[in-house]
Amino acid sequence: MSFKKIIQKSKDTQGSLEITGSKSESNRALILSALFKNLSLKNISNSDDANVLQRALLPSSPVIDIHHAGTAMRFLTAYFAVQEGTEVILTGSSRMKERPIKILVDALRSLGANISYLEQEGYPPLKIKGKNITTSKVELSANVSSQYVTALMLIAPSLPQGLEISLLQQITSMPYIEMTLKLLRQIGVKANLIENKITVPHTNTIESQTFIIESDWSSASYFYSIAALSSSADIILSNYKADSLQGDSVLSIYYKHFGVETSFDYRNKRVRLIKKADFRLQRNNAKVDIQLNLVDSPDIAQTIAVTCLGLRISCRLTGLHTLKIKETDRLVALKTEMEKLGAAVDITKDQLTLHRVSNLRKDITIETYNDHRMAMAFAPMALKIPIQINDANVVSKSYPDFWNDLKKLGFQYAEDE
Numbered sequence: 001m002s003f004k005k006i007i008q009k010s011k012d013t014q015g016s017l018e019i020t021g022s023k024s025e026s027n028r029a030l031i032l033s034a035l036f037k038n039l040s041l042k043n044i045s046n047s048d049d050a051n052v053l054q055r056a057l058l059p060s061s062p063v064i065d066i067h068h069a070g071t072a073m074r075f076l077t078a079y080f081a082v083q084e085g086t087e088v089i090l091t092g093s094s095r096m097k098e099r100p101i102k103i104l105v106d107a108l109r110s111l112g113a114n115i116s117y118l119e120q121e122g123y124p125p126l127k128i129k130g131k132n133i134t135t136s137k138v139e140l141s142a143n144v145s146s147q148y149v150t151a152l153m154l155i156a157p158s159l160p161q162g163l164e165i166s167l168l169q170q171i172t173s174m175p176y177i178e179m180t181l182k183l184l185r186q187i188g189v190k191a192n193l194i195e196n197k198i199t200v201p202h203t204n205t206i207e208s209q210t211f212i213i214e215s216d217w218s219s220a221s222y223f224y225s226i227a228a229l230s231s232s233a234d235i236i237l238s239n240y241k242a243d244s245l246q247g248d249s250v251l252s253i254y255y256k257h258f259g260v261e262t263s264f265d266y267r268n269k270r271v272r273l274i275k276k277a278d279f280r281l282q283r284n285n286a287k288v289d290i291q292l293n294l295v296d297s298p299d300i301a302q303t304i305a306v307t308c309l310g311l312r313i314s315c316r317l318t319g320l321h322t323l324k325i326k327e328t329d330r331l332v333a334l335k336t337e338m339e340k341l342g343a344a345v346d347i348t349k350d351q352l353t354l355h356r357v358s359n360l361r362k363d364i365t366i367e368t369y370n371d372h373r374m375a376m377a378f379a380p381m382a383l384k385i386p387i388q389i390n391d392a393n394v395v396s397k398s399y400p401d402f403w404n405d406l407k408k409l410g411f412q413y414a415e416d417e
């Protein structure tokens with residue numbers, strides 16, 4: 001097991017970093033570039049999740065192991081279901097075999113797809129025999145994972161009659177559906193979303209073009225947290241666009257609560273995070289210091305919870321029902337690890353409440369549960385206390401250069417194995 005003990009003596013953080021391409025945009029764009037051969041891509045994510053998806057699209061072995069990559073699992077299920085004449089087995093890590101996929105498989109089967117479960121009903125691994133699908137209407141529940149919806153949207157332009165997708169129940173992680181919609185429109189597919197109905201017309205060809213993937217906003221969240229936990233900070237991140245497709249760009253608004261101001265230099269594709277030394281958090285008489293509904297941006301919940309812990313303020317985060325079915329049960333993992341540091345945390349099936357902590361416990365080892373975001377969310381705590389992160393290499397799922405980038409900001413590793 002690899003681990004890192006992190007020490008950072010200086011409370012002032014300065015530096016300039018180039019962040020890898022968005023994992024979400026990359027995985028969508030890779031599927032689309034397999035369907036539209038004249039779509040080329042730049043700034044593709046160097047993450048494990050984008051690499052496994054990229055490899056899966058090359059003709060190779062009929063058994064494809066996508067490890068922990070949820071988007072790859074969901075997007076490829078839909079992709080292979082419509083590749084007439086192919087037969088693949090899609091499998092993944094033991095955790096992937098616990099992440100539900102029934103809603104997507106049922107939707108694809110209703111369109112005529114040939115997909116069977118090889119182990120537990122409703123979960124990977126799947127055997128998929130690609131077919132020519134001619135049905136053009138489908139409905140599915142949108143309250144468990146938006147990835148099922150995106151998976152259908154991505155294959156829709158290749159279906160002979162396009163696809164009309166009706167979304168049932170309360171839509172979760174909506175910005176990810178909007179990201180897919182905007183990406184389709186940007187490359188020339190005239191997709192629409194009106195109320196709960198998505199329409200994607202059959203699209204034979206698109207103009208030859210290069211899509212430049214914006215850098216990853218979820219990865220940027222850790223630098224927002226570092227800035228918030230520093231006494232003063234000036235951090236420049238690139239390459240970010242003016243009109244982001246990523247919902248996690250909402251960080252620039254949320255982190256104002258913690259004194260982090262964002263300025264955009266779009267000409268040079270940079271964002272600059274500034275934390276002023278004289279910032280004091282305004283506490284009022286409310287029951288909790290920070291209250292946020294993160295139903296639209298579940299991937300930054302861990303970052304925000306740990307920022308609040310580091311600042312020793314209380315928070316209530318709601319809209320977190322999808323966290324239980326991600327790389328680990330993130331609500332339980334957060335509670336367990338934050339309580340090791342001295343916090344009192346209450347969780348329900350979709351909420352987390354962190355109470356104010358008077359003292360943080362030092363020299364704690366954080367377990368990461370095969371979850372990249374556990375490692376990256378807790379790393380900024382090194383600005384407050386010496387801390388050890390177990391199995392630090394998990395970060396490669398979305399951000400392989402994470403530890404090197406932290407070093408560039410002055411983080412030091414006492415032990416490094």
Ligand SMILES: O=C(O)C1=C[C@@H](OP(=O)(O)O)[C@@H](O)[C@H](O)C1
Pocket residue numbers: 023024025071144145146147150172173176298299322
């Ligand atoms: O479509 C995407 O790229 C993603 C959608 C979200 O999943 P859910 O819709 O399951 O919340 C998000 O958590 C995940 O990291 C990436």
Ligand SMILES: C=C(OP(=O)(O)O)C(=O)O
Pocket residue numbers: 049068069070071072299326327373398
């Ligand atoms: C949930 C995540 O990814 P996925 O669902 O693609 O495994 C994530 O990156 O936080």
